[in-house]
Amino acid sequence: MRALICDQPNGYESLRLAEMPEPQAGPGELLIDIAAAAMNFADTLMAAGKYQVKPNPPFVPGLELAGTVAALGAGVTGFVIGQPVMAVVDHGAFAARAVAKASDTFAIPAGLGFPAAAGFPIAYGTSYGALVWKARLQKGETLLVHGAAGGVGLTAVEIGKALGARVIATAGGADKCAIAAAHGAEDVIDYKSEDVRERVKALTAGRGADVVYDPVGGDLFEASLRAIAWNGRLVVIGFAAGKVQQIPANILLVKNVDALGFYWGSYRAHAPELMAGAFRALADIYAKGQLRPHVSHELPLSDWREGFETLLGRRSTGKIVLLPQS
Known part of the structure; x- marks a missing residue:
């Protein structure tokens, strides 16, 4: 072959x-x-x-x-x-x-x-697991998704919206921001031309995002730490920016932030019983027209x-x- x-x-x-x-x-x-x-x-x-x-x-x-x-x-x-x-x-x-x-x-x-x-499987499985299993995203919370026009980011926008969250998306350039908006983001931020920290604060009346979904890292991760709400959850998905960031523990302490790592592939070995249920749930969401x-x-x-x-x-x-x- x-x-x-x-x-x-x-x-x-x-x-x-x-x-x-x-x-x-x-x-x-x-x-x-x-x-x-x-x-x-x-x-x-x-x-x-x-x-x-x-x-x-x-x-x-x-x-x-x-x-x-x-x-x-x-x-x-x-x-x-x-x-x-x-x-x-x-x-x-x-x-x-x-x-x-x-x-x-x-x-x-x-x-x-x-x-x-x-x-x-990987993109939707990752976003479902990260938002449901790890971040425990709740209806009415604010979700900040970085890299929102990319492979996993776009699925996080859709799943977050389906779960009842308000979704703020960041992407690089007007075209990518438009795609994130078309897939359910209520607000979009062009990280190439806008200050992510200041825009998130403005969009949330100074409170910040309850959950941050970050497959990018680098400078966006630094902005997230300062734009996350008290008692927020920050989920590290990957490092597309090429920089593995170091997390200042003092910020986690002062804001009571949970910094969570999520590697979906490891669940195949350590908790395979979760997979079938996740894909049944995703199939139901898809059948409702909420995933594209x-x-x-x-x-x-x-x-x-x-x-x-x-x-x-x-x-x-x-x-x-x-x-x-x-």
Whole structure:
């Protein structure tokens, strides 16, 4: 089968498109014909050997996919061959076929196409877990979402709105702010031209945001610490700005702030029982029309280099999807 292969984790530039043997489904696994595979910032880290998961080379990058079930491993129930599914894998999505654990595979909500479904599990799963499990976001609270036009940020805007929160979104540039507003943000802040701290304070009559969802870090994290409400919860999702910030503990103490780290992928190993319930809840929210997955780029697998460059250049909104069959 055709796949994007990493021979050594020296960065995405060293990847190559080639033929390789097809994987086989083992006990508790499914073999999936991949129609679409979503790109994530974590893919760039894995290709550079900087991600938490470090597969032995050669390996195929790619963490999430959508397609149809091609074969069932021993002991797998609840799925049938030919069924449309979406799945999360440790690696292997940038190929024609991949193997996924049954516990990491989910039915695609009715009406959701393969490209949108491919980018659904990690982004929506992350935002649901961060806002519901970790931040305990309540109806009527104010949620501040950074990177609100990006892959995970946009899903946090939608889920926050669905949970009844007032959503303030930050994004870089008028076009990205407009996308965040179109997906439910009540107020938007262009961090390229506006002072985030001062705007949040003005929008909340000086109180600040109850919950901050931050996949960006860097200067935006510093602004968040000063724009969060007393007894607020600040959830660290990632470091897209490239800087791993240090948290001044005195600010946490004075404002009674909870600083919470959230890595959704670890729940697959430590609390897999939460996953099925989360995706049932997300399917219900989607069925109500409150989630509108956004894919800004659909590229054939042969254009993988363009995908990485677009992702790293922060020129995408929502998700970038590779199409292995094109």
